[in-house]
Amino acid sequence: MSDSFAVAAVTDTLRAILQGAVGRQVPGAVVTARPPDEVTADRPTAALNVFLYRASVDGSWRNLDPVGTRPGESGRPALPLVLHYLLTPYASGEAQESTAQRILGAAMLALHDHAVLGPEEVRRAAPFSDLHLQSEAVRITPVAVSTDDISKLWTAFQSQYRTSVAYEARIVLIDSSLPGRAPLPVLARGDQDRGPEAAANTAGPLPTLTGMTPGTVRPGDELTVTGTRFDEGDALLLRLTHPLLGGPVDVAPREATAAEREAAATKAHFELPGDLAAGTWSAAVLLSADDGSQQATRALPLGVAPRLAGPLPLEEEREADGSVRLEVRCEPPVHPGQRVQLIVGELPLGPLDAFASTTDRLRFRWPDARPGRHALRLRVDDVESLPAVDATGRPEFPTDAVVVVA
The missing domain is CATH 2.60.40.10 (Immunoglobulins)
Structure with a gap:
């Protein structure tokens, strides 16, 4: 998933890709991201303007269940955005139309060769966002716009029409800011923790x-x-x-x-x-x-469960804004690309920092923390830390896997 900076991250990544392509074909050309009525044709250098003129919500993605939730848990789905861009070349001088067409051709070829924004491209162009961690790739697709729609667009821009081409970037998933709910699991069902059993005869000629x-x-x-x-x-x-x-x-x-x-x-x-x-x-x-x-x-x-390592229990004081910062150690270490959550009571928290290398130390921020004693659970790729086992063999919640908030 991504944060709310993902929209700007897509725009900056497109500018970086287009700047490299246009600059090679037309030396001195620059790529801007301004409203068309603010771009002038008598600028000293050639330019390509990348304008985000519309952002829409994808209805099919919005109706999907939240990623990473399990049965019995609740959460808000991500905000799925489709970004609509208009690419317009500008040039000045005697051969301005020929130069503008060269810019437009170089830009269209660059987006044809970069139809998918790679994680490394996004990370280099937009280090302020975590769009590069999004599991679903952002795809760039040309859009056919009718003459009537083009006329309406440029009328709304209050600018003189210039040759342009439209693209859409799909899909940008922005995490909901509302926390989900992950209730404590059931540790046993009945005295012997046994439910109904059914088995079919699957014996065959192969192992x-x-x-x-x-x-x-x-x-x-x-x-x-x-x-x-x-x-x-x-x-x-x-x-x-x-x-x-x-x-x-x-x-x-x-x-x-x-x-x-x-x-x-x-x-x-x-x-x-x-x-x-x-x-x-x-x-x-x-x-x-x-x-x-x-x-x-x-x-x-086969689920391989993580384990919260010491020092535990955690004893924290709330900051001035009511939040608490938690730092925990996990065994085994987690790897880049793995989904990690720390569940405090019934509230799942995402890591505060994106980890670029294998690490056993994770930091989390708990906004509006409630005073008291709260159980801690660690979840890695939907596999949750296991409960402890008492002397009789019955599962129980670890007494030290808690955070005490003053």
């Missing part, structure tokens, strides 16, 4: 992966996978892949006990690496034969 226990783990935990025909290969591995961090990470099974070897066809046990990044991984069982052939089962999602 299959049917489940993993637990479904959400911490780095270094033991994972038990269940399925069929695990004993048909000469070697068995658990292959983990991540959509952002890549992979694969191959994990060999730990040494099985005598009882576990009897169930080797349907069950395998793995000890996960201690440095496995938090987030949602894809897990599949890979069977290898001595002749080099390999066979993989379908992949299932």
Whole structure:
């Protein structure tokens, strides 16, 4: 998502791209962003004016559920904007029309070659905005404008008509300023925490992966996978892949006990690496034969939970404006591009700073903080930190994962 500076960031990025292209074709030409009635044709240098004449809301994106919310949580969807630009060349001198057409051709070619604004282009041109972190790319598309609409536009501009071309930038997603709500999860259902169970016979001629226990783990935990025909290969591995961090990470099974070897066809046990990044991984069982052939089962999602590290609990005082700044350590460290939230009580907070490298220290700002003792939860790519377990094996909220606001 982006902040409210995203509109200006798109304009500045377009100016940077067009300045490089126009400057090469017409030395001395500059790219401006002014209303057409303020641009004069008798300027000493050639110019291309990029004017944002309209901003509209995309109805289909506005009706989508907020990104990153889970069942039972509430949040406001992002403000989805479509930006409409008018590109107009200006030149002076005897060959002003020829120069203006050269400028227009260079600009159209530049936007044809840069139909998608890349994150690095946006970050360099507009470091004041976090538009480069938006998951959805901003696409630049030419728009056909009728003669009647062109006439109405230039009449509204109160300026003499000049040859121009229209483009739209879609989509710019601006985060809502209203906080969402993330209620505390249910830790147990019933005395034995068991719900209804239903299972179908999925046994077939090929190895299959049917489940993993637990479904959400911490780095270094033991994972038990269940399925069929695990004993048909000469070697068995658990292959983990991540959509952002890549992979694969191959994990060999730990040494099985005598009882576990009897169930080797349907069950395998793995000890996960201690440095496995938090987030949602894809897990599949890979069977290898001595002749080099390999066979993989379908992949299932595996959540690797982050953990709030010390010093905890946090004790903070409110600032003059009523806000509180929180700094926490997380294990394992988070990577650039991962979505991070700190949930204080029922309020999800986004990080205060965008992190450009792997880090285990995160800062958050809690506006209008309420005095009292509030539980803390850390969420990385929709995977939340796990509750603690008491002496009887029942889950409970960690007593130190809190912030006390004076």
